[in-house]
Amino acid sequence: MKKKSRIIIAISGLLLLSAYFLPLWQIILEAPQYPEGLGLKIWLNNITGNVDQINGLNHYIGMKHIVVEDFIEFKIVPYVFTAIVLTAFLTATIGNKKLLWFLFILLMSFSVVGLVDFYLWEYDYGHNLDPKAAIKVPGMSYQPPLIGYKQLLNFLAGSFPDIGGVFISIAVILVGLTLFMERNIKSLTS
Amino acid sequence: MKMKFNCLWVAAGITVVTAMGFSGCKPGKVSQEADGDAAEKVYVAPGKYDELYMFASGGFSGQIAAYGLPSGRLLKVIPVFSQNPENGYGYSEETKPMLNTSHGFVPWDDTHHPQLSKTNGQDDGRWLFINGNNTPRIARINLATFKTEEIIELPNVGGNHASPFCTENTEYIVGNTRFSVPLDANSDVSIDSYKQNFKGAASFIKVDKDKGTMNLAFQLVIPGFNYDLARAGKGVSKDWIFFSTYNTEQANTMLEVNASQRDKDFVMAVNWRKAEQLIAQGKGKKVPARYAHNVWNEETHSATSTIKKDVLMLDVKDYPGIVYYIPCPKSPHGADVDPSGEYIVASGKLAAVIPVFSFKKMLKAIESKQFEDQGLETGIPVLKYAAVLEGEVEKPGLGPLHTEFDSEGYAYTSMFVSSEIVKWKLSTREIIDRIPTYYSIGHLSVPGGDNKKPYGKYVVALNKITKDRYLSTGPELTQSAQLIDITGNKMKLLLDFPTIGEPHYAQSIPAALVTKNQVKFFKLEDNYHPYVAKSEKDARVVRKGNRVDVYMTAIRSHLAPDNIEGIKLGDEVYFHLTNLEQDWDVPHGFAVKGANTAELLVMPGETATLKWVPDRVAMFPFYCTDFCSALHQEMSGYIRVSPKSSTLPISYKIGENPIAKK
Incomplete structure (x- = not known):
């Protein structure tokens, strides 16, 4: 690997490292009574924001309470992510191209599995409603969008990557580009 | 015969012409129209905020009302001295102790003078104080929660009217008696012994710098006059406070006539710093008293009431140098201090002029002992009127009551009898403009009008009578506030809105000073209610x-x-x-x-x-x-x-x- 590539991978590693201190994803809810909006922030190991308010409102439609302890992901993900970050720095240090491939696959899998898992949770919360709920709208489910905006009764729900998520995305792109560059170098030199 | 006939016609003609002449000469009614662009100046669009909070006393409602200016919208009624079924204040077990007094539970009072707390002579938006006139009390409202947090009763006082004006840094707020009474310890005396036995008790309530909590630090025993209003000095005069007095005749019956005999009553100048020093030296006498001190605790969401058993008193006639009298024409009502602290404007409500006194001249007159004997046996020096006078505002109108100031060197005085506000220049005392009020204005209020740097922009007239101003509501009518633009040379009427109870006095403050501290809800984890x-x-x-x-x-x-x-x-x-x-x-x-x-x-x-x-x-x-x-x-x-x-x-x-x- 070229020195330049190794530096880029090191930068990717730092970007990934920042995800420990920054929220990855955000869900925003807006309604006439909540002009200031309600928000959830999803971190590597936690959910913060207006969790209690949102739980309080969701009980009308019979949605389950959001409880951090219910998510086994929050116990596993920090370790998985640590492994990824270590792999990134290891790749930058020894400059092994096979390791670079491994890192790329790791990152892609992490992103895909993460998004699928997020979608499944959203589906679960949006569809598995208490049959005794006070407000029942025939045919209505309350699954927030994976990404983008969606109107759910009086709430406009938005779902977007937060700053940590953006940094991870940049890191993935950087790793992908490095791989691409290294491939070109190889094809040129060999 | 014919001649006589002609004479009659001539006489009739003269009468008609004269009558026409008179009606032609009838002074034109001043326009009641509001200014042309008034609507634009008071319009606060939906979802937008007012520029100022105005806190007006509810008078006989016992409460305070918070309005937005310039819209005049009522934002909230803050319960203070009266029970409020709307939110359970004075009914719930937690709030009942707030209305406890040495007379037991007193669920009503008469509020007069809201007073914003001050730092360096400027409103700081932390607390609002107000007096209860009837069963003498002072309350403190926390402007972060708009809740009454503390009420202290005043012993030895009857009618706490000259209250609760505060010093430059809210070191003290004061209370003083409108109806002098014998001191509590010796009260079973003949009413006719007024001159010997009836006393005033100027009360100095110390305010904690950080928490705002009140403590009756000391009371000055002063002659048995009627003390009406007060203002603390600022800047050069910051160690002094000025009280207006009436009934220096010391009449005890038919005051309407008997208390209006003397040509001059007094502005009482009190060197509170000196009194404070004497108290610190242990000169105060501990006198038995009974008064309630009620405190709200935000952690337990409950009030407690304690009955205090004594108070420190200092008889001013034993300590020369604390109190001086400045003669002031005819039963003064307001005694107001200008932004620099140099001028004291007193309004004799039955007087034909408004005297402006100079603080510097007062100090000089004290130094050179320019006293005069007024035949009073109070033992307190009376300064010579001319020695303290800076000048008089000539022919201001009828019934001058109160004066407030803007930052441009103008003063505004309310005229109860001629029902108007008069604008005059402080330096020359010349009258610049006058505007009618509807009707019978009492206090007036310029935002920050008692500050070192007034905010200005508006003056609010607080009117006693509304009669035909609004849709009629039977015999019992609202009172009103009138918003007047003072940015130009001529005052302009902008808005006229009804109030709760009687808005004796009001103070206004830029909204940002209050909104920045707002509490939105109480944290459940900090709730220590038993x-x-x-x-x-x-x-x-x-x-x-x-x-x-x-x-x-x-x-x-x-x-x-x-x-x-x-x-x-x-x-x-x-x-x-x-x-x-x-x-x-x-x-x-x-x-x-x-x-x-x-x-x-x-x-x-x-x-x-x-x-x-x-x-x-x-x-x-x-x-x-x-x-x-x-x-x-x-x-x-x-x-x-x-x-x-x-x-x-x-x-x-x-x-x-x-x-x-x-």
Whole structure:
């Protein structure tokens, strides 16, 4: 690997490292009574924001309470992510191209599995409603969008990557580009 | 014959012409029209905020009203000295002690003068003080929560009118007697012994710099006059406070006539710094007294009332140099200090001029002992009028009452009898402009008008009579406030709006100074109420003899417990309602049929208690009174009251609602 590539991978590693201190994803809810909006922030190991308010409102439609302890992901993900970050720095240090491939696959899998898992949770919360709920709208489910905006009764729900998520995305792109560059170098030199 | 006839015609002609002439000469009624662009200047678009808060006393309502300026919109009535069934103030167990006095529970008073706390002579937006005139008290409102946090009663005082004006850094707020009385320890005397036995007690209440808590530091024993109003000095005069007096005749009957005999009454100048030093040197005499001190605790959401047993008093005639009298024409009402602290403007309400006194000249007159004998046996030096006078405002109008100031060197004086505001220049005392008020203005208020740097821009007229100004409401009519633009040379009427009670005085403050400290809700984790239920798991009903405590919670949209049985006739039931919400603007109310009190209105994170003594065997519904949510109508329950002989044990439930389990 070229020195330049190794530096880029090191930068990717730092970007990934920042995800420990920054929220990855955000869900925003807006309604006439909540002009200031309600928000959830999803971190590597936690959910913060207006969790209690949102739980309080969701009980009308019979949605389950959001409880951090219910998510086994929050116990596993920090370790998985640590492994990824270590792999990134290891790749930058020894400059092994096979390791670079491994890192790329790791990152892609992490992103895909993460998004699928997020979608499944959203589906679960949006569809598995208490049959005794006070407000029942025939045919209505309350699954927030994976990404983008969606109107759910009086709430406009938005779902977007937060700053940590953006940094991870940049890191993935950087790793992908490095791989691409290294491939070109190889094809040129060999 | 013909001649006579002609004469008659001529006479008639003259009469007609004269009559026409007179009606032609009738002074034109000053236009009642508001200024052309008034609507634009007072319009605050939906969703936009007012520029200023105005706090006006509710007078005989006993409360304070907060308005927005320039819109005149009523934002909130803050309960202070009167019970307020709207939110349970003075009815709930927690708030009842706020209205305790040495006379027992006094659920009404007469509020007059709101006073914003000050730092360096500027309104700081932390607290608002107000006097209760009838049963002498001073209250402190916290402007972060708009709640009355403290009330202190004043002993030895009758009619706490010259109150609660504050010094430059809110070191002290004052109280003083409008109706001098014999001091409490020696009160069973003949009313005719007024001159010997009746005294004033100028009360200095120390305000804690950080917490705002009040403590009656000392009372100055002063002659038995009627003390009307006060203003503390600032800048050069910051160690002094000036009280207006009337009835220096010391009449005790038919004051209307007998208290208006002397040509001049006084402005009483008090060197409070000197008094404070004497007190610090232990010169004060500890005198037995009885007065209540009531304090609200935000952590327990409850008030406690303590009866204090003594007060430090200092008789000013024993300590020369604390008090001087400045003669002032005819029963002065206001004694107002200009932004620099150099001029004291006193308004003799029956006088033909407004005297402006100079603080520098006063100090000089004291130094050179320019005293005069006025035949009073008070032992207090009377300064020579001419020695202290800077000048007089000539022909200001009729019935001058109060003066406030802008930052451009102009003064504004209210004229009760001629019903107008007069604008005059402080340096030359020439009259610049006058504008009618509708009708009979009392106080007037310039935003920051008593500050070192007034905010200016407006003057608000606080009127006693409205008559034909609004749609009629029978014999009992509202009083009013009038917003007047003072940015130009000529004053312009902008708006005229009704008020609650009688707005004796008001003070206004830029909104940002208050909004930056606003509390949105109380944190449940910081709630140390002894009967709090912090979650539905804590909701329960506990019997102890005939006392039943219901630990109840409220969250959208149910009360827990909502079914209660086992209550017997003769029981005293205490509903302790905790609002479990932790968000802004989600109050829950609570009412139960037959309660002889009022409802509770409980803010998020707060606990409040309603005492309820059932009067019959019956099924009583209770419910949430504040439309809190989509299922508010469902937020109700039952309490069953059985005969005294019943052996039914206490039982309660929340109902089988799986959502409620969480």
